[in-house]
Amino acid sequence: MAERPSRRSEPSGAPTKRPFLSGVLPRLVASVLIAVGFVWLLAKGGLPLLPSRDALAQLSVQSVLAFVALQVLVSLQRVYRWVYLLRPIAPKVRPLRVMGIGFVGFSAIFLAPLRMGEVVRPYLLAQDGEVTFMQGAGTIFAERVIDGVMLMTLTCVAMTLAPTMSPLPTSLGDLPLPLMTVRAAVYSATTAFIGLFLAMVAFYAAREPARRVTHRVVGLVSKKAASWASATLERIADGLRFLPSRSHFTSFVGVTASYWGCTVLSIWVLLRGVGLPATLTQACTVLGVLGLGSIVPAGPGMFGAYQIAGFCALAMFFPLEQVRVEGAAFIFVTYAVQLLLNSLQFLAGFGLMAKVPAASP
Numbered sequence: 001m002a003e004r005p006s007r008r009s010e011p012s013g014a015p016t017k018r019p020f021l022s023g024v025l026p027r028l029v030a031s032v033l034i035a036v037g038f039v040w041l042l043a044k045g046g047l048p049l050l051p052s053r054d055a056l057a058q059l060s061v062q063s064v065l066a067f068v069a070l071q072v073l074v075s076l077q078r079v080y081r082w083v084y085l086l087r088p089i090a091p092k093v094r095p096l097r098v099m100g101i102g103f104v105g106f107s108a109i110f111l112a113p114l115r116m117g118e119v120v121r122p123y124l125l126a127q128d129g130e131v132t133f134m135q136g137a138g139t140i141f142a143e144r145v146i147d148g149v150m151l152m153t154l155t156c157v158a159m160t161l162a163p164t165m166s167p168l169p170t171s172l173g174d175l176p177l178p179l180m181t182v183r184a185a186v187y188s189a190t191t192a193f194i195g196l197f198l199a200m201v202a203f204y205a206a207r208e209p210a211r212r213v214t215h216r217v218v219g220l221v222s223k224k225a226a227s228w229a230s231a232t233l234e235r236i237a238d239g240l241r242f243l244p245s246r247s248h249f250t251s252f253v254g255v256t257a258s259y260w261g262c263t264v265l266s267i268w269v270l271l272r273g274v275g276l277p278a279t280l281t282q283a284c285t286v287l288g289v290l291g292l293g294s295i296v297p298a299g300p301g302m303f304g305a306y307q308i309a310g311f312c313a314l315a316m317f318f319p320l321e322q323v324r325v326e327g328a329a330f331i332f333v334t335y336a337v338q339l340l341l342n343s344l345q346f347l348a349g350f351g352l353m354a355k356v357p358a359a360s361p
Contacts, residue, residue, distance in 0.1 A: 031113030032113070036299075038308055042308065048324060049332075055274070066273075067273070079102030082102055104121075107342040111342060111343070122137045130359060134236050137239065139240075149196075150256060151291050154284055156186060168316060215229070267334075270330060285313060294306065306331075310327070311327065311331065
């Protein structure tokens with residue numbers, strides 16, 4: 001039976017909390033400036049933020065409804081799979097409560113600037129006392145790495161098979177942005193995520209020697225800092241306990257594969273619905289590039305980075321005239337749906353958390 005950690009079991013010596021204004025306000029201002037910069041780039045490149053009425057008029061309502069339904073299914077799978085990472089640490093964790101925390105956390109990632117929402121899930125989970133903040137952060141790091149490996153590998157294969165513009169445009173609209181850089185970014189990201197996964201597995205396998213070495217090296221400077229660093233490392237390693245568990249690992253990977261498969265299908269359905277004759281491999285590539293765009297620090301709602309990434313992906317496959325009309329409609333609808341669903345699931349998450357209490361000791 002796994003030991004039930006308490007919130008007090010976090011390593012002492014952790015950084016103290018900073019006042020709200022000194023910590024959040026500068027990031028908020030920076031994110032708004034970044035968003036304004038992206039808007040300026042879109043305007044300079046002649047890429048519309050809002051699609052024309054004609055583009056929206058030819059939009060298939062059935063495709064939009066199918067896209068929304070698939071996105072709801074994707075959201076449910078994305079939050080539920082976290083249970084498989086947490087069970088090796090906290091066997092009594094309640095799936096519905098985990099889903100409530102997941103809904104709030106993923107919405108915060110989308111809505112908050114500069115991806116500041118990444119800390120929400122481990123923070124809320126730690127309040128229940130079953131899992132510490134650093135253990136929760138370890139599971140989320142693993143989740144992100146496995147997501148990256150699966151999506152980027154899939155994107156690499158799809159990009160190789162998908163018919164593209166020949167030659168690839170040397171600009172994005174009126175912006176001097178060669179689209180070959182998009183392909184290079186996908187290959188680089190794939191290599192990076194595979195490297196992170198291998199490093200993660202190696203770290204877990206050698207977690208005890210790593211903890212001892214960290215304690216010894218940092219102890220040369222400060223014994224207090226050494227205790228904090230080695231204990232933090234141990235808590236992060238706890239978050240990777242699912243790795244040697246065949247049932248938990250395969251269940252997580254299976255739901256993740258289904259999650260990404262449904263996402264690709266939703267993108268393909270909507271691309272066809274706006275009038276772009278996309279193949280599944282093209283839809284997969286578009287999803288991968290959008291995923292890379294979400295990593296870029298951006299304003300609230302990932303505004304700006306999302307639109308630029310979408311236009312870059314579409315311009316690899318379709319003429320500029322279609323990208324500016326049907327492509328703009330696709331980007332607008334996907335973004336609007338994401339904004340709406342994240343707002344709704346943010347509220348639904350708090351509702352689930354209120355209804356389902358944490359597991360009792």
